[in-house]
Amino acid sequence: MIAIIGAGKMGEALLAGMLARGHAPEDVLVTEPREEHAEELRRRYRVEVVPATDAAKRADTLLIALKPQDMVALLDTLSPHLDSDRLIISVAAGITTAVLEDHLPPGTPVVRAMPNTPALMGQGMTAVAGGAHTEGAHLDRAEALLATVGEVIRVGEQHMDTVTAISGSGPAYFYFIAETMIEAGVAMGMPRATAQRLVGQTITGAAAMLNDSGEHPVVLREAVTSPGGTTAAALRELERHGVRTAFTEAIEAARDRSSALSGS
Ligand SMILES: NC(=O)C1=CN([C@@H]2O[C@H](COP(=O)(O)OP(=O)(O)OC[C@H]3O[C@@H](n4cnc5c(N)ncnc54)[C@H](OP(=O)(O)O)[C@@H]3O)[C@@H](O)[C@H]2O)C=CC1
Numbered sequence: 001m002i003a004i005i006g007a008g009k010m011g012e013a014l015l016a017g018m019l020a021r022g023h024a025p026e027d028v029l030v031t032e033p034r035e036e037h038a039e040e041l042r043r044r045y046r047v048e049v050v051p052a053t054d055a056a057k058r059a060d061t062l063l064i065a066l067k068p069q070d071m072v073a074l075l076d077t078l079s080p081h082l083d084s085d086r087l088i089i090s091v092a093a094g095i096t097t098a099v100l101e102d103h104l105p106p107g108t109p110v111v112r113a114m115p116n117t118p119a120l121m122g123q124g125m126t127a128v129a130g131g132a133h134t135e136g137a138h139l140d141r142a143e144a145l146l147a148t149v150g151e152v153i154r155v156g157e158q159h160m161d162t163v164t165a166i167s168g169s170g171p172a173y174f175y176f177i178a179e180t181m182i183e184a185g186v187a188m189g190m191p192r193a194t195a196q197r198l199v200g201q202t203i204t205g206a207a208a209m210l211n212d213s214g215e216h217p218v219v220l221r222e223a224v225t226s227p228g229g230t231t232a233a234a235l236r237e238l239e240r241h242g243v244r245t246a247f248t249e250a251i252e253a254a255r256d257r258s259s260a261l262s263g264s
């Protein structure tokens, strides 16, 4: 039995993705404090919504998707109802395995995971790192669970803040670019639906080339950039406005924020 504790944006994306890809609703418990949202989850996904302490007693794997700032209070509530057989998976940005372990029964295996919202479409990217009491079999269990909603990689925990800044927050960067491109098309007189279709499929196509060709993005970019052409004109403007530096510093800011959340 799996419990998803916190069915907000990320918890619900994982829940919906898992149910759409083979998990039976009767094998999944959900904890969600707001009764109105709980009722909606019962209706939409046919899952049992229970208090966190019940989930702690009944589930062998607990996937916690609360805000980082709420994690410690929840762990302190759950801990008396847990034994060290349970696997705890946290998707909270910044919360280290050491913090998780400090607020759980001694010896509890924990996995720090960083998924992203495309999990909803089975296209997620999740990185996982284990704690001090986490064995290969625990990581296998976490990986098998998260693989139902996309790709999973194992990383050393020292990389988790960077993962958070790149793939955890990453979809938002692409939506930001998409929004900007669509608005540019609209400003040039193109119908919004046409602009959105052009942008969406261009992102999908570019992603497929990046993933399947094995080429460095510079090579792919050069293939688009005809001598004296339109792409060169556009890229010159992006460089002139410091977009490369802006992205680098944005990702550094996200990494630093993730790191700062460990003390939350
Ligand atoms: N959004 C994303 O793309 C990603 C988020 N994450 C991580 O996922 C976590 C959640 O983020 P996100 O989904 O965006 O935030 P949300 O605020 O959407 O979700 C948090 C959820 O937790 C619920 N909650 C609060 N307290 C409790 C409690 N005591 N027991 C059970 N549920 C509770 C909230 O309910 P209510 O609203 O009723 O208060 C809400 O549904 C964060 O730690 C974030 O770092 C990780 C990767 C990507």
Ligand SMILES: O=C(O)[C@@H]1CCC=N1
Binding pocket: 093, 164, 168, 169
């Ligand atoms: O914005 C956040 O803090 C979370 C973590 C990664 C994506 N969303």
